[in-house]
């Protein structure tokens with residue numbers, strides 16, 4: 001039996017829910033900002049993984065999407081969403097010749113420039129070039145410039161790598177990305193300057209730089225309005241950021257706010273004790289979440305927050321503990337449905353095959369999580 005049309009109260013639990021109104025509000029906020037400052041948006045699909053969400057974002061004007069993994073890119077490219085000039089930029093580097101073969105073969109099958117890949121090492125670059133020459137296609141590449149994770153150092157090392165790429169007949173150099181992470185405004189500005197200055201240095205060496213990408217949900221305004229950044233790559237904004245979740249935990253370094261749209265619907269399956277209730281979803285459905293987020297979940301009934309002392313997650317249970325002063329325990333009864341907001345949206349989504357899209361309290365559609373469980 002299809003769940004479409006059921007009220008949230010009738011949905012068997014656990015189930016991943018997407019609140020359509022809040023989700024659409026988030027998309028509208030991000031894209032109206034981007035239009036106002038004239039920056040492109042390439043949402044990071046590692047967050048939401050669903051082709052239907054990519055599609056909504058592309059219809060809104062996204063230049064394409066990012067993925068972290070090659071297998072995520074394969075799943076999304078094969079789902080047929082990246083029509084016209086839309087493409088995927090893969091943000092994680094490859095060292096494995098088998099993956100290089102898969103990537104370049106994918107480009108040969110889907111069309112040149114449909115999948116761009118990030119590089120930070122001459123050995124990776126040379127492997128890509130060789131594979132591209134063998135397949136008779138050109139592999140489009142972007143240098144990842146490091147702000148503390150993978151990547152080449154800003155300045156000279158990035159320029160030298162760009163010069164090397166520009167000389168190779170199997171490759172096309174498209175630009176750089178310098179993901180500055182979820183950091184405070186001042187640090188984001190310092191990092192954006194390094195990224196943009198490095199792009200300028202590459203241009204001064206006579207190499208065109210089309211893409212200069214950076215930006216997370218937390219820094220989208222700072223980075224999106226930084227002169228010289230051509231596109232931003234936020235992901236978790238679609239599911240919210242702010243005191244009511246979800247993103248990575250409940251907060252933001254820069255007072256960024258998007259509405260919470262992602263929850264796991266659970267049922268109270270144990271209500272025999274005054275100091276606690278047990279729910280039928282644990283780390284298996286919510287993921288371990290963000291280890292820095294305390295409590296690991298937020299709980300609500302019909303959109304109204306439940307105040308509890310602490311929560312603990314075991315594999316198949318979430319236990320909410322109450323102190324005598326916590327009057328909300330009295331609101332919870334055996335068999336009742338409760339929505340939990342996970343403390344890390346991306347890893348929570350990865351635990352589910354599909355999300356139920358809810359509008360006006362009813363399931364409007366069921367969206368497959370196209371690129372879930374894609375680790376390679």
Ligand SMILES: Cc1ncc(COP(=O)(O)O)c(C=O)c1O
Pocket residue numbers: 044047091179182215216217218233234235236237
């Ligand atoms: C390279 C890269 N770009 C963009 C993002 C998106 O960050 P957020 O979900 O905070 O918007 C991430 C997240 O980890 C990332 O690794």
